[in-house]
Amino acid sequence: MTTFTRINLIARPEGGPIGPELFEVVQQEVPTVGEGQFLVKQTQLSLDPAMFGWMSSDTESYIPPVALGDVMRSSGIGEVIESNHPDFSVGDRVMGMMGWQELHLSDGTSLNKVTAPLPDEAILSVFSLPGLTATQGLYSIGKPKEGETLVVSGAAGSVGSIVGQLAKADGLTVVGVVGTDEKADWIVNELGFDGAINYKSDDIESKLAELTPNGIDVYFENTGGPIQHHVFNRMNAHGRIAVCGLIADYPKEKPDLAPNWIPVIKKRLTIQGYTMPDHFGDVPALLEKLTPYVLQGKIKHRSHILEGLESAMTGLNLFFTGQNKGKLIVKL
Numbered sequence: 155m156t157t158f159t160r161i162n163l164i165a166r167p168e169g170g171p172i173g174p175e176l177f178e179v180v181q182q183e184v185p186t187v188g189e190g191q192f193l194v195k196q197t198q199l200s201l202d203p204a205m206f207g208w209m210s211s212d213t214e215s216y217i218p219p220v221a222l223g224d225v226m227r228s229s230g231i232g233e234v235i236e237s238n239h240p241d242f243s244v245g246d247r248v249m250g251m252m253g254w255q256e257l258h259l260s261d262g263t264s265l266n267k268v269t270a271p272l273p274d275e276a277i278l279s280v281f282s283l284p285g286l287t288a289t290q291g292l293y294s295i296g297k298p299k300e301g302e303t304l305v306v307s308g309a310a311g312s313v314g315s316i317v318g319q320l321a322k323a324d325g326l327t328v329v330g331v332v333g334t335d336e337k338a339d340w341i342v343n344e345l346g347f348d349g350a351i352n353y354k355s356d357d358i359e360s361k362l363a364e365l366t367p368n369g370i371d372v373y374f375e376n377t378g379g380p381i382q383h384h385v386f387n388r389m390n391a392h393g394r395i396a397v398c399g400l401i402a403d404y405p406k407e408k409p410d411l412a413p414n415w416i417p418v419i420k421k422r423l424t425i426q427g428y429t430m431p432d433h434f435g436d437v438p439a440l441l442e443k444l445t446p447y448v449l450q451g452k453i454k455h456r457s458h459i460l461e462g463l464e465s466a467m468t469g470l471n472l473f474f475t476g477q478n479k480g481k482l483i484v485k486l
């Protein structure tokens with residue numbers, strides 16, 4: 155192998171679907187591995203809704219945008235194939251930010267060794283961003299208590315499905331909001347949620363009232379959209395809302411209007427947004443919290459695998475159409 159494939163971002167999205175016109179696919183020379191460096195052959199990379207923000211020109215966000223001409227940003231997993239680094243050996247499995255490319259030259263910064271004997275897709279679907287995000291938001295902001303009621307939007311997605319299963323395992327009544335009957339069936343009959351609402355076909359207000367007779371104590375917000383107002387209206391006093399994502403608003407020039415703030419006072423609600431880069435220092439503690447649930451078989455997942463690096467360029471659209479069934483991953 156003398157060259158490898160890399161995909162650079164060369165234009166910013168302007169609304170509408172993401173396509174190959176925003177990227178250039180280039181062949182790069184395999185780099186020489188210097189002292190203190192090692193070369194990783196990436197095997198799988200994660201596609202995430204956050205990429206829409208990273209591709210935009212927004213410099214006010216929690217992380218700078220990808221510069222035009224740079225390799226597209228992503229996290230992934232791979233194997234060390236050459237090493238001049240004292241702490242990384244050929245054959246080690248590593249995970250971290252590697253970008254849309256087959257090979258990644260590293261000095262060890264921002265890559266961690268993976269020692270768990272699990273398939274790549276299980277690592278990317280549970281123990282990386284989805285599981286960490288679910289655990290951080292649910293426990294730090296949602297503060298779930300046995301007997302309470304939790305509603306999660308994007309409930310069949312990689313983050314939402316883990317949130318709901320953690321809450322179920324902790325003894326809450328859990329209702330998930332999804333966009334297809336297949337997803338509703340999966341979260342109820344496979345994952346054990348107490349109920350599901352199809353926001354595209356159900357009468358949201360009456361179905362939510364039926365499924366949450368005691369009101370809602372915790373709302374884990376992944377999507378925004380029409381469900382938000384209905385959930386807000388049913389929040390109990392001292393309820394908590396973890397604002398993780400608002401995918402319904404990402405493609406809109408103007409986001410939807412949020413609920414009125416007066417009930418925030420009347421009901422003494424806590425509403426908090428968060429982003430995971432603030433919590434990367436907490437990863438060991440988050441994994442310590444999450445891992446026992448996984449080992450006890452309480453967290454199921456499904457991965458949606460796309461084949462080949464170039465499939466990343468259009469694969470991102472599946473998030474908006476809702477066609478991804480579980481964690482969206484590109485297999486290289």
Ligand SMILES: NC(=O)c1ccc[n+]([C@@H]2O[C@H](COP(=O)([O-])OP(=O)(O)OC[C@H]3O[C@@H](n4cnc5c(N)ncnc54)[C@H](OP(=O)(O)O)[C@@H]3O)[C@@H](O)[C@H]2O)c1
Pocket residue numbers: 202203204283284287308309310311312313314331332333334337376377378379397398399400401402403428429430431472473474475476477478480481482
């Ligand atoms: N704060 C953080 O640090 C952080 C970290 C990771 C992820 N997130 C956020 O968490 C959310 C979930 O991420 P994920 O990776 O787990 O993605 P995901 O839920 O696996 O995929 C996104 C899902 O969103 C739903 N969706 C798309 N458009 C929608 C709309 N207009 N209204 C309602 N639902 C819509 C679709 O499912 P349906 O078929 O059910 O519509 C789609 O499958 C995203 O908003 C993401 O940005 C935040």
